[in-house]
Amino acid sequence: MSAEPNITPLLVATGLSKSYGRRMACEDVSLSIREGEVLAIVGESGSGKSTLLNLLAGRLDADSGQVHYRMRDGVTRDMGTLTEAERRVLMRTDWGFVHQDAAQGLRMNVSAGGNIGERLMAIGNRHYGDIRATAAHWLTRVEINADRIDDKPTAYSGGMRQRLQIARNLVTAPRLVFMDEPTGGLDVSVQARLLDLIRGLAADLGLAVILVTHDLAVARLLSHRIMVMKGGHVIETGLTDRVLDDPQAAYTQLLVSSVLAA
Amino acid sequence: MNASPYNFAYLDEQTKRMIRRAILKAIAIPGYQVPFASREMPMPYGWGTGGVQVTAAILGPEDVLKVIDQGADDTTNAVSIRAFFAKTANVRVTTSTAEATVIQTRHRIPEMALTSRQVLVYQVPIPEPLRFLEPRETETRTMHALAEYGLMHVKLYEDIARYGHIATSYDYPVEVAGRYVMDPSPIPKFDNPKMDNCDALQLFGAGREKRIYAIPPHTRVVSLDFDDHPFERNKFDHPCALCGASESYLDEVVTDDKGGRMFVCSDTDFCEGRRAEGHRGHLLGDEPAAREAAE
């Protein structure tokens, strides 16, 4: 039998708020996530879901509220008290961030191998052969033929770029990965492949994933829990299938009823 | 005493003090790029305005100045800068490395080992080694501040992936005093080892980008590399065609329009010195040993 899951949350956010001028982009949002858990944050454009993701990932400073994270040494730290150096080390080792636009998450003028190897070199790996072998392994893991290792992302299709971006993030075995509309802008068939890959990797590696999407079908396929946002507020939260099949809030019912069967 | 209509060494005293403060800070933090208020100089950017300002700030009346461009004392840039200081500072100028106290250089380090009574001033076009992969200045400054230098190895990784070896042959990045990664200006990587534990003070001036940085004497300077692809100096297949030196950096010179070429020392003073000592390359007749035997 597998070991009991660690039930201490990996990340806990409390009372996160952020406004742009007088507009509240995100107001008093709290959540927690455990290892191995996939949380989907859903909502329409302007709902505050991307702002929330950036607050959680430390890419934006909150006006108020805290994010606590259990570091690899087991000590839970207030992210606001981390030094810039600690925060950046965390972001390129124990965290990952997958952008909707691969150009934001990749170095487009660096080969696939260099893109994947960057995190390894950043943590001090100085053996070219090892770095290259690891990069080739991760390419295969995201279903890219290892003989494409020296091609630049500019020579890759949209779906391959996203898979490369995922490989680049996973090479340091992060425990938490943030994803911002990872399948946005891709063809449906390409989406399906990517979703299946993410689903498999998250399960195999026991990743915690916080996923922002406007696509309820993506949320249903990937997530255990879902959080519905509108106007910077959390409207409803719970088990993904419960929220989608028996939505309680008026807005969730509208959202669910306005899409084709998810 | 100074007949020149210019202030000594062209710059006014306040400007020289400002530049000296930047130089002192740069010496205190080896390899760190110190911003300074670079002035307009009577020459275009790219012609050594940064190096000229550093030289102007450190030059004293007793100094002997040498200026080299690609190792040569007789190219336009070297001649102009030498004339500039001869006129504005009335200092003694020389082409001899051994005689000089201040050497301003573009793209080379002299072959002769420098001494503690010398200062080497480099002209720097692009001071930021990380820019090749990270164009955001805000980001590269943070990376320097936090010593996040993984990206530098990404550049070398790309070289090996593409060419099978580290193909970067000039502007080869170094780590200074175990801390800052620095762009040594476009010197050939052949010269990189000369920066390490050097007796002379080395100053770097970038005029357009308004940065000064330094390597104090006897500082550890390490060229970046991989465990399985260690740093290597450029190697040459031939000795110098004029002086027969086999341990110097050679330039390829085209001698006619029929594909003729020769390889000669890029350091003209070094080459002339060797010839004065009787060394001969194949273009100048017999090897000295052969000639001695004939005499």
Next chain:
Amino acid sequence: MSYLPNQIMLSVEDLAKGFTLHLHGGAVLPVVSGVSFNVYAGECVVLGGPSGAGKSSILKMLYGNYLAASGEIRVRHGAGMVDVVGAEPHAVLDIRRRTMGYVSQFLRVIPRVPAIDIVAEPAMAAGHTREAARDRAARLLTHLNLPERLWHLPPATFSGGEQQRVNIARGFAGDHAILILDEPTASLDATNRAAVIDLMARRKQGGAAFVGIFHDEDVRTQVADRIIDVTNFAASQAA
């Protein structure tokens, strides 16, 4: 894990459910109320009653898929009884992983995953190795007469009956002591209906408890130890 024959596996107490239709002026659609019953280890309880009586809604509440308005659903999970109503999502997921399985009427196809891996997944989630889980999946698919040439294909292109057999195999692949069945045999032929009935009988002998809906009279009489008439829980009566 084995259970004593008279041990309560699932205890439903005064459960109620209605739908508030916010998109229709907040109209409240009552479904059931006062639902109370127990399910013991090794028995199969079948919910009876006409369409629209709320049978499926009750099953979905048991599984945590629908939110109960009030009442209790206590499940024997690990060492004690856990109330599904009001449980944290983590707790519900853990119950689903280790204690309670669900077989729906239709397979929800996961793109690109081969049939055998879809079936093996609950066994892996329960902690079995990939090999052991695949072995178990192969045995179940063989039992349900799914041709071996289909095992390594994603079921998206399968016929309705083939998909449903994958679905049932998946439902039975875990180590669940409680299985919820929502008309699993509706799209199956007689041979495969019999295969499912046989599977259920074997699991009951091992102490598993079943709660299900079976419209087919013949199947129902073969599997049901007790039939609970859901019309007794009609919400309008209680209101």
